[in-house]
Amino acid sequence: MIRFEGVGKRFPGAPAPAVDRLDLTVPQGRTCVLIGPSGCGKSTTLRMVNRLVEPDTGRITVDGADVRAADPIALRRRIGYVLQGVGLFPHYSVGRNVATVPELLGWPARRIAARVEAMLDLVGLDPALYRDRRPDALSGGQRQRVGVARALAADPPVLLMDEPFGAVDPVARARLQEEIGAILRRLSKTVLLVTHDIDEAMRMGDQVALMREGRLVQADAPERLLAAPADPFVAAFVGQDRALRRLALLTAGEAARPLAEAGITGLEIAGPEIAAGTSLRDALALMLAQGADRARVTGGPEPALLTLEAIRAAAAVEAAS
Template sequence: MIELDGLTRRWPGADRAAVEDLTLTVPEGTSCALIGPSGSGKTTTLRMVNRLVEPSAGRLRIAGQDALAGDPVMLRRSIGYVIQEVGLFPHWSVAGNVATVPRLLGWPAARIAARVEEVLALTGLDPARFARRRPHELSGGERQRVGVARALAGDPPVLLMDEPFGAVDPVVRGRLQEEVLRLLKQLRKTVLLVTHDLEEAVRLGDAVAVLRAGRLVQHAPAAELLARPADEFVAEFLGADRALKRLALIPVSALPRRDARAEGASLPEGASLRDALAAMLARGTRAVPLAGGGSLALEDVLAAGSGEAPSEAMGVSLEGQQRSPAGGG
């Protein structure tokens, strides 16, 4: 759905390109998170996709169409965009803010009203309570939800997210991530996400692209990235605890069940291997029982964390399905 081919941006007078020869594909209905140090070109890349920044070279295709050939304003109206600062119009109601793109697209009033109610409900905001409120009457988390609702209002096939949860506290951020993840599964949007938070990247991204000094260093499914960093820079950037991060991506159902008896409460099907490891540490055991029978052994969890688990566990997505190919890079 999103294809970057040799995409480059050079700022006048700069010593090097902000983004250099970036080739990357985000298949339809999947999400890709861009991470990297400050100045690595993440946000510039995102802004080139909706042409807030024009590429100096390269090609950009969205849904197979040349996105650099047409009107950039019309392109932006076909792409949802969520930013950290939200950018709500302060004197407009929540409903008015959410209706921005549908109005620009010329939708009839009845269709706009119905869509506003629909996306507010999708993002956990009761239309009866929130539609008439002004942004200053909302909490930070509520404003961010409105920002997501506004980005979804025109039903765009592509959604761009630039540090979308950076301005809210960690507790609210976790809840918002869960709700956005639910929406991404439900709506099957094609998503390009910029974040400095590795846990957020691997939680929300089917694939993760690591940038350094404007160049793509590695692009892979999140579990594969954490198991096999491409080089020392990627390994250091991911951190020494990357094995634990990887365990959080793999559900207990991805590993074989053992017949050995284990004591204590059973872990549910949706639990992760990190949940299983935490339960073993808390109970002082080497195995935990699983819902539906059988148990999970410590040695199997450790093997998964080190990348030695069976291959079927390597590509497991957050939905328990095989990840789509990462493409590019």
């Protein structure tokens, strides 16, 4: 768990605080995404956790321990850190990059070698193909995977990610977000992630914290932020198309009704067949393309019916979810 209690930071000569009286809790094993306009304080907030920036006021704790009571170097070795552009050592091989923190911690060579192989496998890079390559022989997406593997190598409970996919091309970015997000959830890591991309925030975050001028405006689950913005600033920031963004977070299986409950059989549905895990945004696109107002949903506990009316209700953004 990461907790900010009345945290503030003002840089010398600045007319206003970079971070102002921040109260925020990131639950254990969850991903919190910090988002907001440029200069809102999100990167400063993240860097105060591992003391790359020192807070002026308030208290930051990780698993109940005040970060200011820890040796900064020891603290950083216990917290994974992934940044934009990855920051791999260009003269090291991929394997040596991944081994960086375990080596600093004094792990035995055999344990390090096994860990390097396990981490490369975890992020989808075959160790036999990539372990001995240099970073300049990798694509942007591959370098980002190595950066994540390096951050996870010493099995830190907390991971900080600062614009981690900003240098990756748009084609690879969405896939990386999905895959890395799934890995972090499977490992139950507590993650604080900074991004300027609202779609990335909604895709990766269990919690999204929107900041403005150093202050926290709203912190909520992504679907709640889209369904019930706290004020006009939040509504404007998440965009007029927030209904479609909300549909991307929900699945056909969640919105469908069992066929038995609807009182019909699958044979009566003149429409497409859609997998239960399909997002409602993709389900809507498929139904509109086929001119259908309902679809059969498969792959869930039982066959179900999805209607345009149900999608419309799920997209409602004025009511709380």
